[in-house]
Amino acid sequence: MTRVNDQHTRLSSDLRSALQIIDGDIVQAVQALKETKPDPQPDLERRLINLIKELGHYKRVHDKGDSENFEYPFRRGERQVNDVFKAIFPELAPPPAKSRTKTLMILNINTQSHFETFALGPYQFPRLLNGLWQLSSSSWGSGSDKRQEEELIRLVQSGFTAADMADHYGDAELVYANFRNRLSPSVRSQVLAATKWCVFTPPAKPLTSLFVLEKVKERYRRLGGRVELLQFDWYDYSCKDYLNILLELVRLTAIYPDLVSTIGLCNFDSEHTVEVCEYLIAKTGSVGIVSNQVQFSLIDSRPLQLMVNVCAKYGLKLLTYGSLCGGLLSAKWLGQAAPDIYSETLQLTPSQRKYHDMIMSWGTWQDFQSLLYELSAIADEHRVTLTNIATRWILQQPSVGALIVGTRLGVSSHVDDNLATFGFTLNAWDLDRIEALALGISRGKTRRLFSKLGDCGTEYRNEN
Structure with a gap:
């Protein structure tokens, strides 16, 4: 039983790492697209909208599953895709969604006396x-x-x-x-x-x-x-x-x-x-x-x-x-x-x-x-x-x-x-x-x- 659990843990860790790499690749691919300064053509609009939809679909599937123990892996990529769409097609970008109120983080900045x-x-x-x-x-x-x-x-x-x-x-x-x-x-x-x-x-x-x-x-x-x-x-x-x-x-x-x-x-x-x-x-x-x-x-x-x-x-x-x-x-x-x-x-x-x-x-x-x-x-x-x-x-x-x-x-x-x-x-x-x-x-x-x-x-x- 311990071996099975260890294998499951290792598999979960490997899967997280793989998805994390994919997330980073999405970020870099979209950044490369942005730096080419593309014209706002219909084909590009369609492709970006499809990518946004696919990421949204994955997010919904993820949220219905083991979302407490398995972090949604494409948050960075999703943010980057939405941002580049807004930059290329500002008139088509939806208004910011009314997100659920997030608890603000209250941090203590503890600088030592010799901190410069x-x-x-x-x-x-x-x-x-x-x-x-x-x-x-x-x-x-x-x-x-x-x-x-x-x-x-x-x-x-x-x-x-x-x-x-x-x-x-x-x-x-x-x-x-x-x-x-x-x-x-x-x-x-x-x-x-x-x-x-x-x-x-x-x-x-x-x-x-x-x-x-x-x-x-x-x-x-x-x-x-x-x-x-x-x-x-x-x-x-x-x-x-x-x-x-x-x-x-x-x-x-x-x-x-x-x-x-x-x-x-x-x-x-x-x-x-x-x-x-x-x-x-x-x-x-x-x-x-x-x-x-x-x-x-x-x-x-x-x-x-x-x-x-x-x-x-x-x-x-x-x-x-x-x-x-x-x-x-x-x-x-x-x-x-x-x-x-x-x-x-x-x-x-x-x-x-x-x-x-x-x-x-x-x-x-x-x-x-x-x-x-x-x-x-x-x-x-x-x-x-x-x-x-x-x-x-x-x-x-x-x-x-x-x-x-x-x-x-x-x-x-x-x-x-x-x-x-x-x-x-x-x-x-x-x-x-x-x-x-x-x-x-x-x-x-x-x-x-x-x-x-x-x-x-x-x-x-x-x-x-």
């Missing part, structure tokens, strides 16, 4: 942000709606009350909106959303004030409420339309503060960050923007060349990503041979393949191992993890407001490890040992990488 925050506009943001870019691909795994919510609860209760996402991170905005809008008002007001408007190709519509407002409203709609920080990413500096767009965005923060509160940049280099700030000062009398999100780590220290001084001059804060190199800056890789980045057995994530290339641009795999060994030794002295040391180094750099930590919602959790980052400070001897290996003698590695790749974000631009 910083001012960004009118808000206090934690110095570690929950990065939701893993929701942009199922390569990082797919968490169920329930498990994602459980992890968000744990993060917020521990003080990690802000998340970074973007318009192209799968269903990240919808996941965060669903969670945030179930919180009691007193807690909800403390849970902050930083998202992005990323322009990767020439806009198809004239760049009018109304166009900009519509784009902001789209982020507001997806988040189900105010955007505390909207970060703007632009594809080509030779097209100067970004200046007027940013001017309009800054104006919107004054006109509609409950729609969008503050504006930041994303992947802007130093020269064009200065250009933006000077343009806004000339037009409005103030800098207007509050931040720039850039790649910054012990491996990619290019911001130290120019960006940190630009930010200091204009009062901007850096929000950093890639600071742990997709998990390569961790004890897991200490003493390991250089990976075959396309190995089917190793199965590196897209981020790890990207940052492996960055390591090879910075130095050799042996150089990287030497850095890991030194970080490990310093970690032992502080009784923390190697990752804590790599994170702490970033937080102690000039102009850095926060580091964005990838959060694999519903798949894994590193809350306690992240909290340990705030419990110590690297001293001058620690910094000298780290920087001798990471930055090189007289910051030679930093300068060479800057010369090879260009300033922050250059690798993402479609420049001729």
